Amino acid sequence: MISSDELFDAKALLQDSDIRPTRQRLGLASLLFGRKNRHVTAEVLHQEANDCGLRMALATVYNSLHSFTRAGLLREVVVDAGRRYFDTNVSHHHHLLREQTGELVDVDPGKLEVRGIPDLPRGTSVSQIDVVIRIK
């Protein structure tokens, strides 16, 4: 019996994104993209990697997260001034944050709508609209 996780081809994913499939990156990609809609910090991902027997420096986790983000495989989510979250869901959507646990949940943009965007300064355009619903 082979689970779908094991069938996931991290190597092909990285190669398709022009990222060299090194041992460390393959490990991180498997952890990240083997299942849907993950929200991780570098530290949590580093811990997961260690728990799987993947040894690497925390800085390598950061470097890999940035590579993946540059390639469009991840998107950074700003919900905390002290921690950087990365989201494997790169399509447009919003977030719900449980303040007590730091847990982040995706919110479908089809359900949540923002109306009444103000006039922008001349020569500028909207790059992204982020909505964070903080709950306690």
Added chain:
Amino acid sequence: MISSDELFDAKALLQDSDIRPTRQRLGLASLLFGRKNRHVTAEVLHQEANDCGLRMALATVYNSLHSFTRAGLLREVVVDAGRRYFDTNVSHHHHLLREQTGELVDVDPGKLEVRGIPDLPRGTSVSQIDVVIRIK
């Protein structure tokens, strides 16, 4: 001729908030609350203070910003995972962020509306909804 800035009574403001009006705090309060809707980082405020001849450690600026926030005179705004912004407008409103300059502008909540808030987990309630319009 006396400008309205000079008439602003920082000492009364701090005393009304049960914050001891020390020299450093008075200086920072004057810089912050002498005009409307300021968005500052600790570093920028520290630099402004130095430029005015107010010498103090950066940590003192942080401590003061936190005191003011605890007292409800400031509100923290999360738009960047690396920097902490403080806003002198403590009423409910949203933000527009110029990505190129880091400049933050208030958006009236009467103009901008969020519809379709999803179901929340049992036993939780909304603590705040933040909308950040990022422009480039």
Added chain:
DNA sequence: GTCATTGCAAATACTTTGCAAATCA
């Protein structure tokens, strides 16, 4: 085998804490 790229130690950036010194009652 080559050389662009990596992976990590060390450095940096940002923020908080612990406590000597100052301040108010």
Added chain:
DNA sequence: TGATTTGCAAAGTATTTGCAATGAC
């Protein structure tokens, strides 16, 4: 004067960088 609070040096986190070593082609 004594309790309280401050202001800052030093420490603590989080993240980035420079470059020796690697490993993909």
